[in-house]
Amino acid sequence: KAGVTQTPRYLIKTRGQQVTLSCSPISGHRSVSWYQQTPGQGLQFLFEYFSETQRNKGNFPGRFSGRQFSNSRSEMNVSTLELGDSALYLCASRFRLAVQETQYFGPGTRLLVL
């Protein structure tokens, strides 16, 4: 099976712009989670979608939003970019929301905000 794919891999934006990141989960997986990774804050949970519904949300401002499509692909949007949004954004997929279910991560999208 193909793994989790994320596009684009690298992005450079300027403050105030918005950005959309895409994630395609492993075939058959219905859950997609997003995490932000920064040197200062480490890995932080953004949100998770399952069957097109947001099931859980982390402590991020409303500028961070997401959605999931019927084919389980997910997009994440960040509006009004700030310098502090520079990070590696990781997407993970799993088959179901069970506690022991492994989350499989994509390679990430590295966003640089200038």
Added chain:
Amino acid sequence: AQSVTQLGSHVSVSEGALVLLRCNYSSSVPPYLFWYVQYPNQGLQLLLKYTSAATLVKGINGFEAEFKKSETSFHLTKPSAHMSDAAEYFCAVSDPGGYNKLIFGAGTRLAVHP
């Protein structure tokens, strides 16, 4: 609330030496614990997971971890380090109160020198 503490942000070992990466967790319920590895410019790869079936868990690449409830620990070990083990390692706990999202430790960067 669940939390994870990784002792030592940097660990350096010689090739062939024992690798020991420490992880302590805080959980109000029986935890599900994971170790992930991240190589430069890549996403996270699952090394192993504890789901209460056995306290000693064997993973990929010769790594294993032992769950010790009395010590609230889940340390990662490998008997003999290889140069290719140089990477960053993350311990994570599954949060049952948050649809089982992953809560990560700060990570430990492992350096292996000849």
